[in-house]
Amino acid sequence: MGAFTMDDDWLVFDPDPSVPQFILPPGSVDSHCHVFGPGDEFPYAPERKYTPGDAGKDQLFALRDHLGVSRNVIVQATCHGTDNSSMLDALRSSGGRARGVATIDPSISHDELTEMHDAGVRAVRFNYLPRLVDPQPDDYYYRIVDKIRPLGWHVVIYFEAADLAARWDFFTSLDTVVVVDHVGRPDVSRGVDGEEFGLFLRLVGENPNFWVKVTCPERLTHAGAPYDDVVPFARRVVDEFADRVLWGTDWPHPNLKSHMPDDGALVDFVPRIAPSAGARQRLLVDNPTRLYWEGESW
Ligand code: 0GY
Numbered sequence: 001m002g003a004f005t006m007d008d009d010w011l012v013f014d015p016d017p018s019v020p021q022f023i024l025p026p027g028s029v030d031s032h033c034h035v036f037g038p039g040d041e042f043p044y045a046p047e048r049k050y051t052p053g054d055a056g057k058d059q060l061f062a063l064r065d066h067l068g069v070s071r072n073v074i075v076q077a078t079c080h081g082t083d084n085s086s087m088l089d090a091l092r093s094s095g096g097r098a099r100g101v102a103t104i105d106p107s108i109s110h111d112e113l114t115e116m117h118d119a120g121v122r123a124v125r126f127n128y129l130p131r132l133v134d135p136q137p138d139d140y141y142y143r144i145v146d147k148i149r150p151l152g153w154h155v156v157i158y159f160e161a162a163d164l165a166a167r168w169d170f171f172t173s174l175d176t177v178v179v180v181d182h183v184g185r186p187d188v189s190r191g192v193d194g195e196e197f198g199l200f201l202r203l204v205g206e207n208p209n210f211w212v213k214v215t216c217p218e219r220l221t222h223a224g225a226p227y228d229d230v231v232p233f234a235r236r237v238v239d240e241f242a243d244r245v246l247w248g249t250d251w252p253h254p255n256l257k258s259h260m261p262d263d264g265a266l267v268d269f270v271p272r273i274a275p276s277a278g279a280r281q282r283l284l285v286d287n288p289t290r291l292y293w294e295g296e297s298w
Helices: 058-065 085-092 111-120 138-151 161-173 195-206 231-241 265-267 276-295
Strands: 030-035 071-075 098-104 121-127 152-160 178-180 210-213
Touching: 030 058, 030 195, 058 085, 058 098, 058 265, 071 085, 071 276, 085 098, 085 111, 098 111, 111 121, 111 138, 121 210, 161 195, 161 210, 195 210, 195 231, 231 276
Parallel strands: 030 071, 071 098, 098 121, 121 152, 152 178, 178 210
Antiparallel strands: none
């Protein structure tokens, strides 16, 4: 028995995903995935809000190869707090095929940041979901931005659409590239032409430093697989902001309660939101390569 027991209602990732019918173009990047532990080697943080089942780098790399993905962007999961060791270990084991998004606090030293940069970290994540992290004042985040600016890193933000208006001034004050997780977490029952999603489209339209991950149909859907109700939202963003969109699996899918997606089906979702080969090339290959491997900054 290991040191950690996953939450009673935890859903573990699909151990046997389908082989996708859609063949990913060479160089495709899974721009949003995580590693959890393993807890015996990389303990979960005392302040975590959930305890997952382990999902380590070997399983992630096996999924990468199974799906036909070339590279990963591994996002520090909140269950590890600001201890990035599991994520950094995965980056260092990837042979240059993974980049990272870290969670740090403002007291971090320049040497620690440089070490993370050398391992492949290129961004930090600010998380605004109280079910995942305790809120911090804006100043906390501005201090982090000051620390990462010299390295040319960007900021990934995770918020729910209902909170966008209240955070608008802070978000738009950020002078880095800003990547928004999971299409800005719209309530898809409100419609793609509704006020809520309209505000999000305005955010990205008015701020050319904003990028969007068209990820997580399995999290956004009310209808369930094959996620028809999410298609218009993701497709609108891909159509309007073709050079600033990223795709990812979100493996191993933390905190899903309704169902666990088939990761092969998540690949098959791509042509539905990016119907042309040109749009897919940008979404899957060109955009993430520019941002995470070539160091595009703002
Ligand atoms: C996601 C979504 C979630 C969790 C985390 O770091 C995390 O714990 O990001 C969520 O629960 O919505 O992006 O994986």
